[in-house]
Amino acid sequence: MMGLSSRHLRILVALGVAGILATTLILTAPMHAWGTTRPSTHDPTPQRVAESKLLDKLAIIFPVNNNTDMQFYRNTWLRDYLYPVCDWPAPGCKIVCHETSTYHTLDKKTFCFSREMKKYRDKEFFLKLDDDAFVDKDYMIGLISNYTNWDKPVYISDHERTSDHSNSNVDGAMYGNGKFYFFNYKLVECVDVNLKYRGRRNEDAIFGAMVRSGCGEPNVEYVQEDDEFVWHKSYTHKNKYIDLGYIKNH
Missing domain, CATH: 1.10.287 (Helix Hairpins)
Known part of the structure; x- marks a missing residue:
């Protein structure tokens, strides 16, 4: 050089x-x-891939109102599976009923989302969840895994029978507690969205009556939920306490 x-x-x-x-x-x-x-190190593990595929079968039917804190739920595992049910069109609403609802007219909202669910043939499972409730992710994955391709309608909740002597179509129907009910598309297919009754009624009892009328109770697999993994009004676990309850006009 x-x-x-x-x-x-x-x-x-x-x-x-x-x-x-x-x-x-x-x-x-x-x-x-x-x-x-x-x-x-950023690649998902086979287990997480499998869990994601299971959860992709799920739509969480989530009735909301002007007081619902969507920010809270969108910061949880529920975020990607939420199908908010709204009175009127708004950002993020998946189901719109085009009718103002109140606590006393939630049975009408139940008919609204039940009709819409029939259109979601790409979903095998549905979870109806109130906006003062929460559910464990692993519990949901387990339910989806256990009941995938089940041969009959499945209805999982905390069940009880309604008493309504004014409406024979509703009286004695088995229904699930509104905070949480989980069911498959086979149940959605047969639910009677044209059920007739008089007066205003509890929306959860009405859904149970819609199931009985359209599917027939002997044809439905009724399963008790595990309340260890479902929280209502408050979340308590180890060193955590979160109030999930309703704050009026907040």
């Missing part, structure tokens, strides 16, 4: 350094988020 000028030497050195840097970047690309290959 004795015949080279200092300018040429600087160019050769610069090219050498650039070559070393380029080689280093290529070899270490998998170690960086901007590399062409995702870091192996």
Whole structure:
């Protein structure tokens, strides 16, 4: 290199350094988020992939009102599976009933989302959840796994029988507690969305009557929920206590 000028030497050195840097970047690309290959530590495990596929079968039917805190639920595992049921069109609403509802007219809202659920043939499972309740993710994954491809309608909740001597179509029907009921599409298919009765009635009892009328109780698999994994009004676990209850006009 004795015949080279200092300018040429600087160019050769610069090219050498650039070559070393380029080689280093290529070899270490998998170690960086901007590399062409995702870091192996960020790849989902087979278990998580399987869980995600199970949860993709689920739609969470979530009746809301102007007081519902959607921010809370969108910061939980429920976020990707929520199907908010709204009175009127609004951002994020999946089901719109086009009718103002109150606590005393929620039975009408039940008919609304029941009709809409029949359109979701790509979903195998539905969870109806109140906005003062919460449910454990692993519990839901277990239910979906256990009841996938079940051969009859499934209805999982905390069941009881209603008493309504004014309406024979409702009286004595088995229904699930409104905070949580989980069911498959086979139940949605047969639910009677044209049930007739007089007066205003509890929306959960009406859903149970719709099930009995359309599906027939002997044809339905009624399963008791596990309340260890379902929280209503408050969430308590280990060192946590979260009030999920209703705050009027907050």
